[in-house]
Each structure stands twice: as C-alpha cells, then as structure tokens.
Amino acid sequence: MVNQHHEIYDVTIVGGGPVGLFTAFYSGMREMKTKIIEYLPFLGGKVPYFYPEKMIRDIGGIPNISGEKLTEQLVEQAMTFNPSVVLNEQCTELEQRDDGIFVLKSDNGSMHYTRTVILATGFGTLKSIKLDVANANEFEGNNLHYTPKRMAHYKGKHVLISGGGNSAVDWANELGAIADQVTLVYRKTDFSGIESHISKMKNSSVNVKTPYIISGLSGKSGQVEQAELRNLETMKTESLSIDEIIVNHGFEIDIGPISRWGIQMENGTILVNGNMETSIPGIFAVGDIANYQHKLPLIAGGFNDGPIAVNRAKQFIHPDKELTHLFSTNYDFSK
Ligand SMILES: Cc1cc2nc3c(=O)[nH]c(=O)nc-3n(C[C@H](O)[C@H](O)[C@H](O)COP(=O)(O)OP(=O)(O)OC[C@H]3O[C@@H](n4cnc5c(N)ncnc54)[C@H](O)[C@@H]3O)c2cc1C
The missing domain is CATH 3.50.50.60 (FAD/NAD(P)-binding domain)
Structure with a gap:
C-alpha cells in the first residue's frame, strides 16, 4: 500500500547508515522533527551489511567494538528523540514546492515532506550481485x-x-x-x-x-x-x-536517483562546502557521500559532518534566530 505522509518534517535524513543515525540523534537534540528513510530492511548501512562481526578500532574513545554492537548502540542513540523511521524505501525523486517544502518520493510511491534534506546515502543503495x-x-x-x-x-x-x-x-x-x-x-x-x-x-x-x-x-x-x-x-x-x-x-551501488536531482556531484559523490551544504539550498550531505577537501571515508569523520549539517539546517529553517552551539552535556535529557 502506498503511504502518503503529509506531515512536514524539519529534517529528513536519506540513509540510515552510521552517519545518518548519529545525524538523527543530533537533529533530535536540536529539537527538530526528524525522519530517517532507509532502502534496506535494517539500519546501520555498510557496517552490518559488510562487517557485522569485525572489530572496529578507529573511533575515538572506543578501543574496539564489533560492527554489530556499534550498530546496536547507534540505533539506540538515534532513537533517543523518537525520529520517524521508514525502512525498505529507496528515495528516487526530489522536488521543491513553491513554498520551499521538499517532497521526496520513494520507489513504492510514498511521498515525504520536509523543510530540509540531509543526504547520508553512502555511495548509494547496496544491491548484492x-x-x-x-x-x-x-x-x-x-x-x-x-x-x-x-x-x-x-x-x-x-x-x-x-x-x-x-x-x-x-x-x-x-x-x-x-x-x-x-x-x-x-x-x-x-x-x-x-x-x-x-x-x-x-x-x-x-x-x-x-x-x-x-x-x-x-x-x-x-x-x-x-x-x-x-x-x-x-x-x-x-x-x-x-x-x-x-x-x-560483490555488489552494485546504485547512486542513480540522486544523480538526477540536479545537485552538483563529482565522481559519484556530492560536493559540499564546510557547512555540508550542497549546491541546492536546504539540501545537505554527510558521511561517505559528502565530498570536500581532505575528506576521509571514516565513520568518525561522518560523526563530525552530521552536527555541522544539522546546525546549518536549523539556521536554514530559522534564519532570524541566532544559533548557539549545543553540547550534549548542556542538554536536559530528563525533559
Ligand atoms: C569492509 C569494510 C570495512 C570498513 N571498516 C571500517 C573501519 O574499520 N572504520 C571506519 O571508520 N570505517 C570503515 N569502513 C567504512 C565505513 O563503513 C563507512 O565510512 C561508513 O559506513 C559510512 O557511513 P554512511 O552512513 O555515510 O554510509 P553507509 O554506511 O553506506 O550507509 C548509507 C545508507 O544509505 C542507504 N541509501 C542510499 N541511497 C538511498 C536512497 N536513495 N534511499 C534510501 N536509502 C538510501 C543505503 O542503503 C545505506 O544503508 C569500512 C567499509 C567497508 C566496506
């Protein structure tokens, strides 16, 4: 059945990999109504897909953690502020209405309405050969x-x-x-x-x-x-x-639909500035898909991209409000 989600979100994150998940947490902490749309039937992106049982040792403060455990913890963290999560949908089309709202359309016909879009799509959808x-x-x-x-x-x-x-x-x-x-x-x-x-x-x-x-x-x-x-x-x-x-x-990576959205790209990645802004105002890119000078395709690097994009998305939605930096230690998690 095709769902029509008429509710308008502040931030819609396309891609529920590690970077999309952390970005969703941060977006929630910045009190933005957040949705994640993921093509696969599960969250975690490349980590559970390719290396669930391998040990990851290059994330600061975590000496070693299996891909599976990291995914479990990222999902738990991402759910802190109860974002909407849509699985099994590939976002295939993007349009912007006259009132500025972005409309994302999925392969099953579902529509999603949002003030900003953060693309955390890795190198695209992963399809095993x-x-x-x-x-x-x-x-x-x-x-x-x-x-x-x-x-x-x-x-x-x-x-x-x-x-x-x-x-x-x-x-x-x-x-x-x-x-x-x-x-x-x-x-x-x-x-x-x-x-x-x-x-x-x-x-x-x-x-x-x-x-x-x-x-x-x-x-x-x-x-x-x-x-x-x-x-x-x-x-x-x-x-x-x-x-x-x-x-x-092996697997085929289908960057396909995004490359038709009119966003400036280079070698299958999306060009962003230091604010993770793409060539279309209101659309941001983070994680493996984001291309900027000295970019490293590491999980830890993506964890920095997310908060930058979220902060800019908040400013994009509320241009008249001054945006102060927010540490999690300053946030009241009991409310
Ligand atoms: C074998 C292997 C080992 C690795 N080891 C390490 C390591 O030890 N340390 C490290 O830091 N990094 C490692 N990496 C790299 C790390 O996995 C990536 O940097 C990380 O997964 C990037 O996260 P991401 O969220 O940007 O993208 P991804 O993990 O690729 O997630 C993107 C998600 O977006 C979804 N998606 C894409 N397009 C759409 C669409 N149109 N609609 C809906 N959903 C969509 C995809 O299905 C996917 O789930 C390794 C990678 C591989 C392959």
Missing part, C-alpha cells in the same frame, strides 16, 4: 545468503562459498574454523585481494576449486541440498551436497 542460476531466488534468505548470517549459524555445516574477492576469502578463512566443511568455488584461477589471506585459505582445510562456478541448484521446501559445480576448463560438472551457500560476487 545475484547468483546467475535460474532457480536461485527460491532458496534466497533460507540457506542461500548474499549477506552472511552470524558465524554460529554455520557451526558444524557444509558451507559452499562462491566468489574470489576479499570478502569471500575472509569468510572462507573464518568459517574454516567453525563449519564442518567449507568449499569455495571461484570462476578464475587467480584470486584478487590480500595475498596473506589467500595463502592462509589455500593452506587451510578449505576445499578451494578453481576455475569453477555454481551451475545449478536443487533442493526442496526452499532449502538447497545439492549444488552442481562446473569446471570452466573441462566443462565437466559434479554434484556437491551442502547445507548453506554464501554468494559473494
């Missing part, structure tokens, strides 16, 4: 995964991994220690990626098969049971019984 096997979607989300589940899920199982990049090799190495058996197929013979990780995999119990692809799948009740593997040199096929499949063929 799908396995090129006709019936693959029958098993997707059951025991065929594009974004792997928690490690413990694979304990004692026979896991088939398809792919040859860093992520596929990392997964093979990590699962080698926990799964009953790991088989990795890759269509080329030379792996790209970090050499030490590749050597570790080749010298481990992981059954590495190159140049091989998954050419067929069979199973029942939505569960893959057998994978057909094709040797691309001999073109012979063989069958393998498996419990789980992880497909790691």
